[in-house]
């Protein structure tokens with residue numbers, strides 16, 4: 667992915683989870699996920715756990731951290747030795763998928779924040795030159811790959827602008843997508859589908 671420049675005054679720039687657009691961050695609490703009967707506290711916990719498909723004990727330690735920053739720190743401790751070797755090739759696909767699940771399973775809250783970004787650029791404020799965010803170069807400009815911001819804009823385009831509620835999320839096209847030794851397949855939110863079916867039933871009874 668290429669590097670881009672963003673106008674700091676025109677973009678939605680998020681840094682801390684306590685800011686108005688903090689819910690866009692993977693570190694935000696209150697956006698739990700549910701996969702293969704496992705409750706995963708945040709998209710960051712999920713993303714980090716996916717680095718270790720053949721180490722369920724590391725996944726367990728990551729998933730059981732009570733906040734996302736701690737989950738990332740635990741993952742950092744293991745990555746040099748145990749990270750899947752193709753991680754850099756697949757990490758964008760894994761992140762796109764984790765964000766889709768966050769949206770599907772937290773539709774009301776997450777779609778509202780995405781809608782509130784209107785059609786502005788979304789930028790994760792970065793302190794380094796890694797791929798996820800963009801770093802300020804002066805008061806007006808941020809520069810970086812901003813992969814997270816771009817994935818969020820993609821999500822907004824695909825589901826929010828089109829008013830296209832997601833119910834099921836297909837797994838990314840990556841080998842060995844495993845959680846506690848089990849393959850992760852398409853994820854549908856049963857409660858949402860039941861609710862949808864019930865309202866269809868009510869409609870047909872009127």
Ligand SMILES: Nc1c(N[C@@H]2O[C@H](COP(=O)(O)O)[C@@H](O)[C@H]2O)[nH]c(=O)[nH]c1=O
Pocket residue numbers: 692693710738790791792793794796798799814
């Ligand atoms: N902004 C920002 C980051 N952003 C967040 O870090 C997470 C992934 O971290 P990693 O496993 O290191 O690639 C991901 O949720 C991304 O949004 N990471 C950083 O090391 N520095 C930064 O300034």
